[in-house]
Amino acid sequence: MKKIECFIRPEKLEAVKSGLFDKGIKGMSVNEVKGHGSQRGIKFVGRTGEYCVEWIDKLKLEIVISDKINIDEIINTIIENAQTGKPGDGKIFIIPIENAIRIRTKEKGEDIL
Amino acid sequence: MKKIECFIRPEKLEAVKSGLFDKGIKGMSVNEVKGHGSQRGIKFVGRTGEYCVEWIDKLKLEIVISDKINIDEIINTIIENAQTGKPGDGKIFIIPIENAIRIRTKEKGEDIL
Amino acid sequence: MKKIECFIRPEKLEAVKSGLFDKGIKGMSVNEVKGHGSQRGIKFVGRTGEYCVEWIDKLKLEIVISDKINIDEIINTIIENAQTGKPGDGKIFIIPIENAIRIRTKEKGEDIL
Amino acid sequence: MAGADIAFVLICTGLVFIMTPGLAFFYGGLLRKKNIINMMAMCFVSISIVTVAWFIIGYSFAFAPDIGGGFIGGFNFLGLFGVGTDAYPVYSDAIPHLLYMVFQLMFAIITVAIIASPFAERVNFKAFMIFISIWLVIVYSPIAHWVWGDGGWLKALGALDFAGGTVVHINVGFASLAIALVIGPRKGYQKEPMEPSNIPYVLLGMGLLWIGWFGFNGGSALAANSTAVLAMVNTHIAASTSGLIWMIIEYYKTGKFSVLGLATGGLAGLVAITPAAGYVQPWAALIIGAVVAAICYGALTWRSKSKIDESLDAWAVHGWGGIWGAIATGIFASVGATSLITGNSGQVWTQTVGVIVTIVYTFVVTWVIAKVIDKFMGLRASEEEEYVGIDISIHGEKV
Amino acid sequence: MAGADIAFVLICTGLVFIMTPGLAFFYGGLLRKKNIINMMAMCFVSISIVTVAWFIIGYSFAFAPDIGGGFIGGFNFLGLFGVGTDAYPVYSDAIPHLLYMVFQLMFAIITVAIIASPFAERVNFKAFMIFISIWLVIVYSPIAHWVWGDGGWLKALGALDFAGGTVVHINVGFASLAIALVIGPRKGYQKEPMEPSNIPYVLLGMGLLWIGWFGFNGGSALAANSTAVLAMVNTHIAASTSGLIWMIIEYYKTGKFSVLGLATGGLAGLVAITPAAGYVQPWAALIIGAVVAAICYGALTWRSKSKIDESLDAWAVHGWGGIWGAIATGIFASVGATSLITGNSGQVWTQTVGVIVTIVYTFVVTWVIAKVIDKFMGLRASEEEEYVGIDISIHGEKV
Amino acid sequence: MAGADIAFVLICTGLVFIMTPGLAFFYGGLLRKKNIINMMAMCFVSISIVTVAWFIIGYSFAFAPDIGGGFIGGFNFLGLFGVGTDAYPVYSDAIPHLLYMVFQLMFAIITVAIIASPFAERVNFKAFMIFISIWLVIVYSPIAHWVWGDGGWLKALGALDFAGGTVVHINVGFASLAIALVIGPRKGYQKEPMEPSNIPYVLLGMGLLWIGWFGFNGGSALAANSTAVLAMVNTHIAASTSGLIWMIIEYYKTGKFSVLGLATGGLAGLVAITPAAGYVQPWAALIIGAVVAAICYGALTWRSKSKIDESLDAWAVHGWGGIWGAIATGIFASVGATSLITGNSGQVWTQTVGVIVTIVYTFVVTWVIAKVIDKFMGLRASEEEEYVGIDISIHGEKV
Numbered sequence A, B, C: 001m002k003k004i005e006c007f008i009r010p011e012k013l014e015a016v017k018s019g020l021f022d023k024g025i026k027g028m029s030v031n032e033v034k035g036h037g038s039q040r041g042i043k044f045v046g047r048t049g050e051y052c053v054e055w056i057d058k059l060k061l062e063i064v065i066s067d068k069i070n071i072d073e074i075i076n077t078i079i080e081n082a083q084t085g086k087p088g089d090g091k092i093f094i095i096p097i098e099n100a101i102r103i104r105t106k107e108k109g110e111d112i113l
Numbered sequence D, E, F: 001m002a003g004a005d006i007a008f009v010l011i012c013t014g015l016v017f018i019m020t021p022g023l024a025f026f027y028g029g030l031l032r033k034k035n036i037i038n039m040m041a042m043c044f045v046s047i048s049i050v051t052v053a054w055f056i057i058g059y060s061f062a063f064a065p066d067i068g069g070g071f072i073g074g075f076n077f078l079g080l081f082g083v084g085t086d087a088y089p090v091y092s093d094a095i096p097h098l099l100y101m102v103f104q105l106m107f108a109i110i111t112v113a114i115i116a117s118p119f120a121e122r123v124n125f126k127a128f129m130i131f132i133s134i135w136l137v138i139v140y141s142p143i144a145h146w147v148w149g150d151g152g153w154l155k156a157l158g159a160l161d162f163a164g165g166t167v168v169h170i171n172v173g174f175a176s177l178a179i180a181l182v183i184g185p186r187k188g189y190q191k192e193p194m195e196p197s198n199i200p201y202v203l204l205g206m207g208l209l210w211i212g213w214f215g216f217n218g219g220s221a222l223a224a225n226s227t228a229v230l231a232m233v234n235t236h237i238a239a240s241t242s243g244l245i246w247m248i249i250e251y252y253k254t255g256k257f258s259v260l261g262l263a264t265g266g267l268a269g270l271v272a273i274t275p276a277a278g279y280v281q282p283w284a285a286l287i288i289g290a291v292v293a294a295i296c297y298g299a300l301t302w303r304s305k306s307k308i309d310e311s312l313d314a315w316a317v318h319g320w321g322g323i324w325g326a327i328a329t330g331i332f333a334s335v336g337a338t339s340l341i342t343g344n345s346g347q348v349w350t351q352t353v354g355v356i357v358t359i360v361y362t363f364v365v366t367w368v369i370a371k372v373i374d375k376f377m378g379l380r381a382s383e384e385e386e387y388v389g390i391d392i393s394i395h396g397e398k399v
């Protein structure tokens, strides 16, 4: 099992989610983070001019997937739906998972995903 | 060392926390996420009827534990306290940790947990 | 590649960030969590006296770094900038990463970091 | 002139003013987080723009002596020329002309702010500002002139509109519908959930709107007298009843007690009682309130299932609430006016004429203005701006 | 009738109205996030329900001519029958009877809304709605009748209550205590922290309550005269002083300057000055404010350590603040009334009788109503609903 | 005495009161999340402290008969001694003296609350409380005396200040500058972004300030008459115009329509019209509003690039807005006063004298007070408290 952690633009969430659902993913979690990266910051407007906010709102999406699923396909789906081509599109990280348990049923392993 | 990441119902936090403390866990972190899974969404009421919100509020609990602790016992404690038996109870994932450092003292390794 | 996850005091964010930037780190993400640990809670004041909030605001910083970077130096930088010496300074955890992908360009591997 | 009346109308003017910030919160809270500031900006900029336009020409078109035909006022009050601190007995001999002008200005502002409804979450803000400047002058001012202006044709016909059911509510309701048709639905409408992001803001707005409405309806008596009292009592009763009924209807449908329902129902009650406020007895206010809950509930339900993304339901609530209020005035008026229940069955017909003409005029003219502006500069934000949210992309701000 | 008085009382009515939305924010902000909307819903629904019940029967029971014994009004004003735009000199010859009615209505609303305190975070909303309908009619209306009604026995006795210290505050304080005992503490009370989730809301509420109170106390003069001015000045002085003292007491205890303390103290000051507002000199208002801070601080401290989860402290603040205010009126009254300091030591005794009888009546009758409703439908939400939060489970909404 | 005037000024007093909670939200929303409560606390505690200080000595210093030289009032009204419900014809024969006192009190409160600006995010709260007590008595009261007091020298000179351009705005603007210089910039100023954390709060505050200003300027007529109406109309026009112009200027600079700009501009307009409100024609209000937007925009731009962390720009907005307003009064006054445009070119000079003396006095004396307090107890919170945020470290509370 792997956990895919990806940092994406907030406005891309619905597209990514739909894309993943079409690929058979059933579970995922998302939370709001602020990020730093090659995107230099967002300009906001104050009382008399602009100022730059370095920390940019991003969403972190976590999806644990079973090894039965083709991970590259999933990654491609995310990229397709989250890409704009401009700095700030975000990154995907793959993390190993040792075990997974469903709280409701106490079942363990890949099959709960 | 392992990190236990679990997604639980917000209303179960206090119970899970107490359960874990009784088992000797000392540190943990929690944050608010939104999740998708076998639970189909929550019905909310608008101005003239219901609508369904697909993303459901969950809490993500992160607990790094030393290998000296019996991880199954910890998992069981979480399950006991977080279970309602209805879809949406959430999942537990086990992730390997390579090292842990306490910022205050620079100590490293299992003993800081 | 490794992911450094660290839980720090919110007021230390800017210092830690600057420190890391000076060491050549380019990307990172942060989010607000609440934590339990050796710090016993924060006292707040209500209508007629104090009460203690057990869950303390912390920030979780996630930094994925390439293996080319000296991880100990990074850890030291974090410690230097986040330390106050009082309970509650937080912890750093090191997690293995199997792969990293940049969404914008589809590039993979260490070089995107 | 009378000190008591000046004091009263002046304070009422302040109360009507606060309705617009109230609306900013009421509307803002119903939207997604990424567009709250924009909605508030539309409401607040309405204050500025309408004030300036009213000063220059709007007041004159609405309230200067008729230029013939009862359709529109002339240029006599251009730049508020001749509008001074003396009374202008055509409208009231108890208060300074300037006070009448500013009281009416507040009505114009709130009307224009309500029109932000169909622009929600997708507006090209610059186009909005141009739109409302034009709309004020060629839609609002004429209709105000018909009903209240010196020589207005609806006034001459005997149509009753105590505090603006036609001028404000029906007008803005159907204008919003026209705009919604021109501007088109939001991206993702009826596909993604667009849940309200801040219900306490909605309630804060409701509180401010409610107290503001005391000034709106009470102040429309233009004097601190029995009529003002009656209007205020009726306002309160209708709103209370309507909110309760709406919430109960919704409870039977969903099993939940929705506070949004309570607030929306309250608003519908406030709308419906507006034309009737000083003309009916409290028991009639209760009935008007109860019935409007059902009518607007129906309209809103229908609208939200339709393809029409009139996002904050100015049409369902103000439009239909206003229609019912106008008709109900023809049915229940009994104080200082006659109606069906006092044997004047013609009044219902007169009211209906007012309703229909207003609907046709506002719908058609608004549609044309919207189309033209859309052609020249686009009423809508770009797709990308809409995705990211208007707050960040057009205002450079976020909550 | 006098235009100035109509203008004044009408606007004051609006100000008293805004206290209820203000309370919604004051109370809502003190709760956990999952129950804010519910608290606001209880406040807003009080507006609707009390208005309808007041229309039907509440006003009549309170203010119709006594049916004998000074205990309750009759049925003369059922459905506001006969309550019109003429003055009703029994209460005031300066304003229309309808205006007196609606001014009093706003008092009833805010009183009922305050009672949401012991229901916080655990209410069966349907039971709450039924509860307040009954409570208004058989607790509030009679007590209002005793003190202000035509033929009320406490009025006859000579009890002084300028703007409702007994009727509103002591009444609601001890009613809340009774309800708290019946409904029982929240799950986790005194085990889990139940910290306030939105302090700015509390302050917003405070601002609205404070300005509303100018209408509450000032308007109780029922005329734009010196008494109104005095009442308003005293209101402001007492609240300011009490807030400051409370904050300082708390500073000595905790080393922090709590803005919640400042707000709660301010509220206590507003409560305490209510019965005295038009009867005392400003210096006495300062003393009343300073003393009430200490009294209510003590009551709240005791309560919050006790097993009684009277969650938002209507008892500690309104109950005890009201008691002190009533007694203080007997001590300091010197304008248009006599008291201890002007040589009428009997007044303190008269005040005490009013306090005691009110406490006993409201506590006992409220307890019985609560018990009966609890038996039939349960005053409390289910355990699961309470866990998840009333907002989602009963209202289907969330902040 | 006249009921209408009492009613009017009493309600206006309430409206001026609500400006301070309004300011709490306006200012609070502009700060970082960790210091919002502290800012609100500074505003709310100003209510308490100024009220008590005004009662004891502040009112007397400002409005008791001059002790010679036109500089300060005497001790006659100590503890409000002799300030009763009769009129005090020196100031107004239409309203009770107590009402005049409390109306003026609200002005003092809002002025002191504005001064929280340079303390933002770094205040030692205890020192703030001591500072404002002293400042009220030795800065505000004397200046109020000069301009409005019985025997004040600026009044004698013929300086025009309708509702407090000098006393309130110039005064507080330059006092804030002095404090900013003493207290020094926030840690991280101009290095870290210090973005506004809650724009809806800013707008809520704006709404409340705006309606409050109707009471502020309108009520300054001290009667429900034509002057009050004119003042209120001008207030509204100036604010609307200024907000619009500010937003447009900023649009040309940044390409975005900033709602913060709209609000800040609106505030500048309210400030500038204050001294002129009852003296000028509406067209002049429009000009005054348009010009002030440019002036304050410039001042704010300069300030925010400078090293001076006068954090919420009381200096740029109130100080400069007030200066322009005072001069503009000398240019445009034509109602009940003369000015440049009516041929009295000396008035501009008189106004300038008022401006300069006020600036010098407030700047110097404020600087000294701030320095002395800083020496003895430190005006600033500790570095650690500042890092963690004043909310948690000094108030023990958080949003």
Ligand SMILES: Nc1ncnc2c1ncn2[C@@H]1O[C@H](COP(=O)(O)OP(=O)(O)O)[C@@H](O)[C@H]1O
Binding pocket: A007, A033, A034, A035, A036, A037, A038, A039, A040, A056, A058, A086, A087, A088, A089, A090, A091, C026, C027, C028, C029, C030, C062, C063, C064, C065, C102, C103, C104, C113
């Ligand atoms: N090394 C990293 N560790 C953790 N998060 C990262 C890292 N690099 C990027 N991110 C996250 O991804 C977001 C987008 O990255 P950015 O570098 O701006 O864009 P791009 O990937 O298009 O160059 C950042 O805002 C941050 O949240």
Ligand SMILES: Nc1ncnc2c1ncn2[C@@H]1O[C@H](COP(=O)(O)OP(=O)(O)O)[C@@H](O)[C@H]1O
Binding pocket: A026, A027, A028, A029, A030, A062, A063, A064, A065, A102, A103, A104, A113, B007, B033, B034, B035, B036, B037, B038, B039, B040, B056, B058, B086, B087, B088, B089, B090, B091
């Ligand atoms: N594969 C997954 N990856 C990440 N998070 C998941 C995954 N599956 C479930 N979750 C999280 O767990 C929550 C509960 O899961 P759900 O499937 O609804 O319940 P159950 O486990 O009872 O079937 C989800 O809302 C989501 O936050």
Ligand SMILES: Nc1ncnc2c1ncn2[C@@H]1O[C@H](COP(=O)(O)OP(=O)(O)O)[C@@H](O)[C@H]1O
Binding pocket: B026, B027, B028, B029, B030, B062, B063, B064, B065, B102, B103, B104, B113, C007, C033, C034, C035, C036, C037, C038, C039, C040, C056, C058, C086, C087, C088, C089, C090, C091
């Ligand atoms: N075992 C753990 N698992 C996850 N998070 C932890 C763990 N231990 C500590 N934390 C996080 O680190 C924060 C600081 O830890 P704490 O133990 O209070 O301080 P210190 O490390 O100085 O003893 C906690 O509030 C929590 O968010």
